Amino acid sequence: MKEIKKYRFFILLVIGLIVLTFINREMGWKAFRLTGNSIVNMLVLLPPVLIFVGLLDKWVEKETLIKYMGSESGFYGVLFSLLMGVVAAGPLYVAFPIAALLLKKGAGIRYIVFFLGAWTTAKLPVLVYEFSSFGARFTLIHIGFGLVFFYVMGLIFEKFFDHRQLVKLDITEEA
Amino acid sequence: MINGVILYAIALVLLSISYTKDRQKTKGALLKAWNMFRNVLPDVLAIMLFVGLSLSILTPSFISSMVGEQSGIMGVIYSSFIGSIALIPSFVVFPLGAALVHNGAGLPQVATLMSTLMAVGITSIPMEQKMFGRSFAYSRNASALVMSLLFSLIVWVVMT
Helix, strand or coil, X not given: CHHHHHCHHHHHHHHHHHXXXXXXXXXXXXXXXXXXXXXXXXXXHHHHHHHHHHHHHHHCCHHHHHHHHCCCCCHHHHHHHHHHHHCCCCCHHHHHHHHHHHHHCCCCHHHHXXXXXXXXXXXXXXXXXXXHHHHHHHHHHHHHHHHHHHHHHHHHHHHHCCHHHXXXXXXXXXX | CHHHHHHHHXXXXXXXXXXXXXXXXXXXXXXXXXXXXXXXXXXXXXXXXHHHHHHHHCCHHHHHHHCXXXXXXXXXXXXXXXXXXXXXXXXXXXXXXXXXXXCCECHXXXXXXXXXXXXXXXXXHHHHHHHHCHHHHHHHHHHHHHHHHHHHHHHHHHHC
C-alpha cells in the first residue's frame, strides 16, 4: 500500500496517457515515445550523479564543507556554488539531491539558492546554444540578471528559513 | 549520450579510488546512492511521463500561435504559464525558442517561456517539497517566476 502511495502521481499520469491514447492515438503514441526517451536520458544522468552525492556524503567532512560553503564562507561559497551550477549537466531534478546533501553537510542556504539559480540560468552546455541562437547581448542579460537575482534571493531566503528545519528531510535514508 | 559516458566513467574512477582507500565507506556511499535513487524514482518517473504528455500536446506551432509578436502582456502571461508547467530538456529549450521566434513569436514572450521552462518546475514540486519542505519549494519556484518576468521586461525594454 505504501509503495502504491509513493507512485500515485505516476499511476494517475499513466491513466491520463491511456485516456489520451483513446482520444487521439497519434498523440498518445508520441507521448509514449517521448516518455521513453526521457527515461533513457534520466538513466544516463541520474545514477552517476547520485554516486557522486553518495561519495561526497561519505568522504567530505562536515567541517571542510562548512569552510567552503557554510554561511560564513563568503567568496568561496559564491565561487563553489557558481562553479557547480555552471558545469552541471541535466535538468533541475538532478540538482535537488546534490543541493539537499550540501545543505545537510552545512552549506549556507544562501549558496544553495544561488547554486540552484545558477543551475537554471547559467549551465555551460546550454549557454552555447543560447549564445548561438540569441546572440551575446541576450545571453549576457539573461545570466547577468539571473545570477544577481538569485544571489539576492539567497540572502532573503536565509532570513526566512531555518537551516535546521530544512535539513530534517534526509533522502539518503531508507524511506 | 557523450555526457553520460563521461559521467559514468568519472563515477567509476572515483568509486575505485574510494574502494582502494576504504571498502566500508564505499559500500556506505553506494547504499546511500541506492536509497536516494529509490526515494526519487516515483517522482522522477511522474516527471518523465508529464514531459511526454505536455510535449505531445504543446507543439511548437501551437505555442507560436499563442505568443505572437502582437500578443503583448497576455502573451507573456501565457508563456509563463506554459513554461512553468512544461519541462523540456534544457539543451532543447534554446533551439526551440529560436524556432518559435522564426515562426513569428515575440522575443520577450519567448524569453519568458525559455526562462520559466528552465527555472520553474510545477511538475517537480512534489520532489522538491520532499527534500526541502513545502514552503521552500513554493518560494523558490515563485522567485524563479518573478525572475523570468523581470528578465522578459528587461528584454522588452532593451531589445525591441
